[in-house]
Amino acid sequence: MKSTLLIVMLIFSISYYSFGQTCNCTQEFSYVKDKIEKNYAGFKDKVNTKTQVTYYKHTKTALERSKFINKPAYCVSLINEWLGFFKDGHIQVGRNRISGEKEKVWLDKRIQGIERVNLSVTELAALKSSKGITGIYDNGDSTAKIAIIKNRNSFRDYAGIVISSKSGKWVPGQVILELKSGKDSLKGILYDKYYIPENVSLPIKDDALGAFRREGSKPAPTEFVSGATVASQVLSTKILYLKIGTFNQTNARNIDSLISANQFNLSTMPNLILDLRNNGGGADFSYRSITPYLYTKPLKLIGADVLATDDNIAGWSAIATTNGIPPDQKIFINDVVHKMEQSKGKRVSFAEDQNITLDSVKPYPKKIIILMNRNCGSTTEEFLLLAKQSSKVVLMGEHTKGVLDYANIRGADFSCMPYMLYWATSRSRRIDHGLAIDNMGIKPDKVLNAQQNWIEEAKHYAEK
Incomplete structure (x- = not known):
């Protein structure tokens, strides 16, 4: 079963969108760095005489890491890590909210970049009784089921694959979680409904990974909050x-x-x-x-x-x-x-x-x-x-x-x-x-x- 799954992963990993000859992570990181240093209203407050050595070291490390990244989503993850230095929720990587036409083109490109994996009925059945991290989970609002499997590459130890999605924001087979093992949590990226990679840290609990609950487990009691405008x-x-x-x-x-x-x-x-x-x-x-x-x-x-x-x-x-x-x-x-x-x-x-x-x-x-x-x-x-x-x-x-x-x-x-x-x-x-x-x-x-x-x-x- 493991060898079959590995072959499927290899087949699908060839097709997902990566950098072209005219675009690379080092170029994109340098571009973002320049924009923030010139335009962010808090830059001089955050990078001062007490913090500038730490900032330059932080930036140099990110720049070196960018040279070895060949997937846009992983590059965004690196950029998000670098932006974390400023501790400001108003600095974000996101979709184009200005040009609807451009965003449609961009969204198609981001969807092309999403890895896809088909899991067999036998593999899904095995995951239902899986112990540890792997298994089948419901997302926070119970609108999607995710299969988390072991699958290593240079970025991750685990992949989260969509089994079903009521809201239609994801498609079955898409890899929307890529996570690396940590002491008490899994860290990596979660693709949102616009397929923007967000850096996440999911605490490991008995029946949950962050807001993802193992299928069949009892959800923690929370009050419903209406989404009405x-x-x-x-x-x-x-x-x-x-x-x-x-x-x-x-x-x-x-x-x-x-x-x-x-x-x-x-x-x-x-x-x-x-x-x-x-x-x-x-x-x-x-x-x-x-x-x-x-x-x-x-x-x-x-x-x-x-x-x-x-x-x-x-x-x-x-x-x-x-x-x-x-x-x-x-x-x-x-x-x-x-x-x-x-x-x-x-x-x-x-x-x-x-x-x-x-x-x-x-x-x-x-x-x-x-x-x-x-x-x-x-x-x-x-x-x-x-x-x-x-x-x-x-x-x-x-x-x-x-x-x-x-x-x-x-x-x-x-x-x-x-x-x-x-x-x-x-x-x-x-x-x-x-x-x-x-x-x-x-x-x-x-x-x-x-x-x-x-x-x-x-x-x-x-x-x-």
Whole structure:
């Protein structure tokens, strides 16, 4: 059985996409390194007199390793390792979010690069009773079954092969996990639904590898979190529940409509539960319609500066032309671009420190409970920093992601591989005031754990 499987692996390994003569990992790594050093707003903070020796050593090691890599996904893994030096969730390798036509071409290339393996019925049956790491697993949301087999190459010890996928994001036979053995975990890459390789570390448990559960094992109890972009429900005569899944600019109108549709409830009900769990951010203007309901006193905003470079100017200019940007925001962005063009190589203020003062305090809701978790980041954290200044607001749940001090991501195509590099172009002046939150997050007023029903806990708290 093992020899048959090895032959199948060898047959399929010949076909997957690798570098051409005009594209190699050393070239791509050097390109990414140059983009980050020139354009990342946090580079001078992160590479300073105390860290520069470590940074140069880290970079030299990655550059040497790049010479021996001949598969794009493995090159992205190396680049992700190198980017880890900056500890900034706003530096990412991803898909092309700007050009849909280009992304279609790129997606096809990435799919071509995915290794494929056919497992026989006999091999699958053997895996069902397998011990140790190998076996059949369900992914975190039970939408796919994965067979993890031993299969070594220079990068991995194990391969995860799709058996079935309800969501259709993967195809049976695709290798979407490539993992290397560690002491207490397996490290390697997981291909997401866009076939972008993400670096992962999966803790080894009795019946699980990270979020992957062995088939037939009992899942850990967790509360279901709706993936809806917006939702509302009257929980009682005194409690209104609102869900906002994203502050993405494309959801801004939905948020405004949600608030408008619930205007009577917001004006008459004493308690609001605002569920922001898994809201990864978006655009600040998306939460403008919510702010008046949490306001109790002037809100203090600490401003930010943007690094003026050619790439950053191009990125900001492109944002002004995307769908869903309100007219006033287009004017604002164009003004920022003009200031950047006049001060290349410098930081330019695009948001001044200010106090937001409204004409009145709304009598209702009297209490606002905001549910947040470790997946709340970026713009959502900006909103939470405003919200926590209100005497109406109680933050409940987990600490947030901690990705806000360097923000306003913009990007550029890789030089020859079908990926895009994104980086933060702005730097908050909170850093200079000792109020940075990156890699720490915002702490809740009341901590909740995975075994609790968060909405029920918020209801109990409101009813006190």
